[in-house]
Amino acid sequence: xxxxxxxxQYTWQLLEDADEEYRQTHDGHGRPMIESEDExxxxxxxxxxxxIKTKRIIEPDASKxxxxxxxxxxxxxxxxxxxxxxxxGQWRDNQIVTSSPLAPPSSPSPVMHNSVDCSNATEEHSxxxxxxxxxxxxxxxxxxxxPSRSKxxxxxxxxxxxxxxxxxxxxxxxVIHKVLLCYENRIFTINAYPDxxxxxxxxxxxxxEVSASVxxxxxxxxxxxxxxxxxxxxxxxxxxxxxxPLIAPAYGFQVSDKKKIHQANKNLYVMLSTGGAFSFKTPxxxxxxxxxxxxxxxxxACWFKNxxxxxxxxxxxxxxxxxxxxxxxxxxxxxCIDEWASGKFAPKPLDEDVQRxxxxxxxxxxxxxCKANPKVTGNILKQWHNGARSSTGVKAKQMATxxxxxxxxxxxxxxxxxxxxxxxxxxxDDDDAENDATGDEE
Numbered sequence: 001x002x003x004x005x006x007x008x009q010y011t012w013q014l015l016e017d018a019d020e021e022y023r024q025t026h027d028g029h030g031r032p033m034i035e036s037e038d039e040x041x042x043x044x045x046x047x048x049x050x051x052i053k054t055k056r057i058i059e060p061d062a063s064k065x066x067x068x069x070x071x072x073x074x075x076x077x078x079x080x081x082x083x084x085x086x087x088x089g090q091w092r093d094n095q096i097v098t099s100s101p102l103a104p105p106s107s108p109s110p111v112m113h114n115s116v117d118c119s120n121a122t123e124e125h126s127x128x129x130x131x132x133x134x135x136x137x138x139x140x141x142x143x144x145x146x147p148s149r150s151k152x153x154x155x156x157x158x159x160x161x162x163x164x165x166x167x168x169x170x171x172x173x174x175v176i177h178k179v180l181l182c183y184e185n186r187i188f189t190i191n192a193y194p195d196x197x198x199x200x201x202x203x204x205x206x207x208x209e210v211s212a213s214v215x216x217x218x219x220x221x222x223x224x225x226x227x228x229x230x231x232x233x234x235x236x237x238x239x240x241x242x243x244x245p246l247i248a249p250a251y252g253f254q255v256s257d258k259k260k261i262h263q264a265n266k267n268l269y270v271m272l273s274t275g276g277a278f279s280f281k282t283p284x285x286x287x288x289x290x291x292x293x294x295x296x297x298x299x300x301a302c303w304f305k306n307x308x309x310x311x312x313x314x315x316x317x318x319x320x321x322x323x324x325x326x327x328x329x330x331x332x333x334x335x336c337i338d339e340w341a342s343g344k345f346a347p348k349p350l351d352e353d354v355q356r357x358x359x360x361x362x363x364x365x366x367x368x369x370c371k372a373n374p375k376v377t378g379n380i381l382k383q384w385h386n387g388a389r390s391s392t393g394v395k396a397k398q399m400a401t402x403x404x405x406x407x408x409x410x411x412x413x414x415x416x417x418x419x420x421x422x423x424x425x426x427x428x429d430d431d432d433a434e435n436d437a438t439g440d441e442e
Contacts (some may be wrong), residue, residue: 067176080379164227171216176224182206184312187235188303189317191330193356194232196233203228236350239332242301243294247336250294251278255345262343269340278337279330290326290369296384298329304388311385312394319389320381323370331355334362 099114168176187194194202206228207220247253251272254261274276279295281288303311303318304327311318318325335355339348369375 037179079199169215172218172426175210175218177216178207178210179228180231184230185314185317187232188310188328189322189325189360192324193352193359199229233352239302239328240336243298243332244296244336246297246301248375253340265340265343269337278333290366292388293332295329296387299384300388304392307392311388312392319385320378321384323363323366326366327359331359333356
């Protein structure tokens, strides 16, 4: 008799002993014999959970469903038969366990009897998750019953990198272009130097806002987000390019190779840069701060150059001119004046990290200026808009308030209606004849 036969004989002997002990503890009733539904397996395997014998393979947790309806859950004290561990390939030794049908099996105490290669069985067992309700293996695939509303990726033209607007086409290109324009306008009117986190928030907000206006939904890819953020630096560069030609004529800087002129330019630079004198209407005696003519010239050059510029396209954001917009102009003006610090013009690169604190300081000063006399400063900001808009040839919007919007005009209308009935057309003729007769007598 080989080892396998000995183990099998030993196993059935233990089963008989377990049956006898069960009958003694349950008034002569034998242990229930339960078969699994897997009838196609020609070689039955024995798995024991809570001392219940089966003729086919069942899941260890399936013992929870084996209790007959109406029976009482009684603790069972029995000897546990040898159990083959499919993971380690070892037999568990016989021991006395106390368990209930719903209790988990006690942890095994492995004793080496025979080494069995069960790698395939372990893989099959772990690959299928058994559904005890339907007795069918659960599917590992995701539930696709709900309709997917995923966003589309913007298609990039073949051979392009996706870092430029012209790398896209169709509706996606229109959406990207509109977001770019809106982002630039945010830089011009709300926050000229946002930090990295704020930039991402603005881009996401604008993307969702513009995407909501079209039927197709597009995904905001990292390449697009990076491209939109770069528009901030581009805006600053454009503002500088538009303001640079205004500096020398407005303040009197001279281009020359003579040392005398260089020294004069240095002296002028020191005066203009001290205490922000360059922003006063007359920098020498610091008269009327933020009213230097170059501010209005810069507003016209940056946002009212023609009828397609932001000041016309987004007119509500520039009427009146906002303190944030003035602060951006002042910040770039300061950078352009610094280019004359040596007495000769020397381009100075723009650095957002350097300019951001200057912008915030100028913005705080402009807000204080606005609060000092809101009526006067409000009129100045509005006049800047009206004058800049007129320079493009575009008429100001007609306010929908009618023409009787002041007390004097209302009094005049009441006087015209006094003494009239409005019942005949001859009232006008009679009034004209009376006026003519009065004139003849005189």
